[in-house]
Amino acid sequence: MNASPIRILIHGASGRMGQALLRLAAEQAGHCQVVAAVTRRTPSPRVVDGVPHFAASELAGVPAFDVAIDFSLPDGFDRILALCVERGAALVSGTTGMADAQAGALAQAAKSIPLVWASNFSLGVAVLADLVERAAAALPGWDVDVVESHHVHKKDAPSGTALTLGGAAGSAGAPVHYASLRAGDIVGEHTVQFTGLGERVELVHRATHRDVFARGALHVARQLAGRPAGSYRVRDLLA
Incomplete structure (x- = not known):
């Protein structure tokens, strides 16, 4: 849907999925650009392969983005959801173990932004x-x-x-x-x-390889950017 690369924020960038997303996004530079990578702790160095890194406590200061891809922990989910709603950006999340109140907040957010939550992004x-x-x-x-x-x-x-x-x-x-x-x-x-x-x-x-989940999340992010507000499934965004 997007002629120019979409701007992506990766939330949970130090985890296994976050690292795969950073690596695979760099291979898809014509389709996406990672403008911020967010980790739980203060990162060092601050810029890795041209991507600015931020601590979760610095989330409010990240640059403009079109889609946040979140593979983090439940205790960090509320902040990234709130930021996406505040900025009108899309959200792709695979964070598991959320409380009922967080699931309710996700449903409420879908009234104002496009979002996907899935247990599997293959x-x-x-x-x-x-x-x-x-x-x-x-x-x-x-x-x-x-x-x-x-x-x-x-x-x-x-x-x-x-x-x-x-x-x-x-x-x-x-x-x-x-x-x-x-x-x-x-x-x-x-x-x-x-x-x-x-x-x-x-x-x-x-x-047979964990990269399938990161590739799927990047595909979904590209397809989700610019869509109307609502809760989407991965299979809604295959093409």
């Missing part, structure tokens, strides 16, 4: 969710199981993505069952299985 998972929803509608009465596998360090089970896929499957009214596996260094695998009498349909997504 474009493939967005397509999978759409396929799951359509399969559930076409196969009423079938058993539905969501099986997810992740690395041994992932604590939540089922994963947020599994719950999102289960919600898509449950849209047709079928009960959904979950199974979780934690093993090795699996980045993320999700299988949604529909089972009827004498037949089974499986829809599968496998992530």
